[in-house]
Amino acid sequence: xxxxxxxxxxxxxxxxxLGGLAAFRxxxxxxxxxxxxxxxxxxxxxxxxxxxxxxxxxxxxxxxxNGSAEAVYRxxxxxxxxxxxxxxxxxxxxxxxxxxIRENPRAHLTLIDCLQEAYGELTGALVYLPSCLGDxxxxxxxxxxxxxxxxxxxxxxxxxxxxxSAVFATAYTLLxxxxxxxxxxxxxxxxxxxxxxxxxxxxxxxxxxSVFDTSLVTWTxxxxxxxxxxxxxxxxxxLLGGIPWQPYYQRALSMKTTQxxxxxxxxxxxxxxxCLIPPVVLGITAKTWSMGTASNQTLVPDDQSDLxxxxxxxxxxxxMVTYVVMGSLSAAVMxxxxxxxxxxxxxxxxxxxxxxxxxxNEKHTATAFRLSVILLAVMSTVLAxxxxxxxxxxxxxxxxxxxxxxxxxxxxVHFPQHVNKFGAIGAALTGLSLRLMPGEPLFGFPGIVSVPxxxxxxxxxxxxxxxxxxxxxxxxxxxxxxxxx
Numbered sequence: 001x002x003x004x005x006x007x008x009x010x011x012x013x014x015x016x017x018l019g020g021l022a023a024f025r026x027x028x029x030x031x032x033x034x035x036x037x038x039x040x041x042x043x044x045x046x047x048x049x050x051x052x053x054x055x056x057x058x059x060x061x062x063x064x065x066n067g068s069a070e071a072v073y074r075x076x077x078x079x080x081x082x083x084x085x086x087x088x089x090x091x092x093x094x095x096x097x098x099x100x101i102r103e104n105p106r107a108h109l110t111l112i113d114c115l116q117e118a119y120g121e122l123t124g125a126l127v128y129l130p131s132c133l134g135d136x137x138x139x140x141x142x143x144x145x146x147x148x149x150x151x152x153x154x155x156x157x158x159x160x161x162x163x164x165s166a167v168f169a170t171a172y173t174l175l176x177x178x179x180x181x182x183x184x185x186x187x188x189x190x191x192x193x194x195x196x197x198x199x200x201x202x203x204x205x206x207x208x209x210s211v212f213d214t215s216l217v218t219w220t221x222x223x224x225x226x227x228x229x230x231x232x233x234x235x236x237x238x239l240l241g242g243i244p245w246q247p248y249y250q251r252a253l254s255m256k257t258t259q260x261x262x263x264x265x266x267x268x269x270x271x272x273x274x275c276l277i278p279p280v281v282l283g284i285t286a287k288t289w290s291m292g293t294a295s296n297q298t299l300v301p302d303d304q305s306d307l308x309x310x311x312x313x314x315x316x317x318x319x320m321v322t323y324v325v326m327g328s329l330s331a332a333v334m335x336x337x338x339x340x341x342x343x344x345x346x347x348x349x350x351x352x353x354x355x356x357x358x359x360x361n362e363k364h365t366a367t368a369f370r371l372s373v374i375l376l377a378v379m380s381t382v383l384a385x386x387x388x389x390x391x392x393x394x395x396x397x398x399x400x401x402x403x404x405x406x407x408x409x410x411x412x413v414h415f416p417q418h419v420n421k422f423g424a425i426g427a428a429l430t431g432l433s434l435r436l437m438p439g440e441p442l443f444g445f446p447g448i449v450s451v452p453x454x455x456x457x458x459x460x461x462x463x464x465x466x467x468x469x470x471x472x473x474x475x476x477x478x479x480x481x482x483x484x485x
Contacts, residue, residue: 002154005323009150009161012191012327013168016334019187020172020180037362039177039369040109040346046182046254048264054185054339055251055268059087060192060275061336062142062329066149068276069309072283076221080280081231085238087272093243093252094265100413101249102258111249111409112351118412119424121355125347127408127424130400131244132347136376139340140383145306146333147384152310153326162384165330169337170377173345174370178254181338188331195328196278199317203285206316208299210288211281219284226454233462240468241402244409246343279309286312341380345372403464404431407472415476423479431471438463 046054064083071080101108108114116124143165147158172180204211223231248265255261286308289299299311313325349368359365408427411419438459439447452460 001156005150005154005326006156008323008327009154009330010164012330013164013334016184016187016331017168017172020176020184023179023183024172024176037109037350037365039179039366040350041250041254042178042182044254045256046178046251047256048260050182050186051251051255051260051264052267052271053189054182055090055248055264056271056275057185057189057192057332057335058247058251058339059090059268059272060189060332061339062145062149062333063138063336064272064275065192065196065279065329065332066145066306066309068279069283069286069312070305072219072221072280073287073308074305076217077219077280078221078223080276081234082238083276084273085235086242087269087276089239089242089245090248090265090269090272092239093248094262097243097413098252098261098265099258102253102261108253109350110253110346111244111246112347114412114416115409116351116355118416118419119408119421121351123421123424124412125351125355127428128244128246128347128351128405131246131405132344134398134401135246135340135344136380137383139337139376139380142333142336142340143380143384146329148307149310149329150326152307153314153322159385162381165333166337166377166381166384169334170341170373173338173341174373177369178250178342181342182251182254184338185335188335191331192328192335193275195324195331196275196282198321199313199325200278200281202317202321203282203312206285208289208315209285211285214284214288218287226460229460229462230454230458233459233465236462236465236468237399237402240406241398244401244405246347247339250339250343250346282309282312285316289315337380341373341376344376345369348372348376399464400432400435403435403467403471404428407431407468407475410472411475411479418483419475419479420482422482423475423477426478427471427475430474431467434467434470435464 064086068080068083071082101111101114104114104117106113106117108117112124112128115127118124119127143162144158146165147161150156150161151158172184176183203209252261252265255264286299289312299308299315304311310329313322317325346369349365349372353359353368353372354365357364404427408419408424411423436445437447437449438451439445451463454460
């Protein structure tokens, strides 16, 4: 174990925790600051600068950084879909959804509020459940990614890193809610960007790589004609599936004005794409490693492509720079973990516990919020130890979020007078049935419909987009049938 490196990680976590604690102490004198609604939205008083930094830090998490490097290393920039698509989904939100939700006379606290308004409290809460489960699995996957990275860089048992990271992120989220998360996000964003930037010169001019002698195809990758339907299907899943995302709406609804929320979304999208540059370059650097060595040996074993980023950092940078990058990765994970836990706790306390208990007492909501934070942190930490299961569940939950949650969210926001809970239940059952027809390997569920597949096992047809469209049509049709029997 690298004791110096581990010590620096603990110091970094301590600084971030003190930032969250300082923010809470500064603001706790404000009346009602510890009420449940204010823990969720920070009294709707977040300025545009803090909002932008918080949203970018949330987007540019460990999965964004490690996943981008891995995608470029394996298939090229054209297949780096998720980070680019999720960044662009913020622009779609700003143009078509944010104004309607913010200007709703009921003053929504979460995006689930609009689902409950359209479909009823129980149905609306259940509709968002796949996305909430996806956030839990995403948190676990991010923690696991950090554990794997620091295991390479410092020789630390990944379980230790997972537990320590979760404890610190949970601690300041528990104290200050949205206030603490926003202020710590500002610290984390600086560490993320400059930490990754520091590694670029050393990686680009490493003697074992030949980045500047590579062809354009090495950077971009290729798309075969047979892959086009699946490729477009994946883009649709990311662009539209990333719209009903509570961590995004937590920041959009926390802004002082609607116009600031729109500007925040646009700027955060641009800055998130800017932060994509370092991991993309590092992924290409790792890809050209074999081209610059006499033995033509690859840097990354075939079964460890998820460790592309820490491996190239470990091989190409001086030890002090490695520590800086290590701090950057740790900050990225903390910014994702706290936001995901905050979003899940807001959903549980405000949209599930509050309606079930019929309480309007803000102190009770705050208590439910803090208990939810602890529950979600424990669940994510336990899941993070089982990496393969976590990743599979995360992908599946994101899939269901696209085919089930997005069409119902679209209906609730843009034509609520034409939808109802009967349509939502019928649409959800229709979408779920269609999604399970090709089978689900994760659960060992055999398919009853045979779908042509590509060499990598992915479906050749755009079945996810087609399922989403059918779910939307089912929502409208069944709702109208119930309105006009």
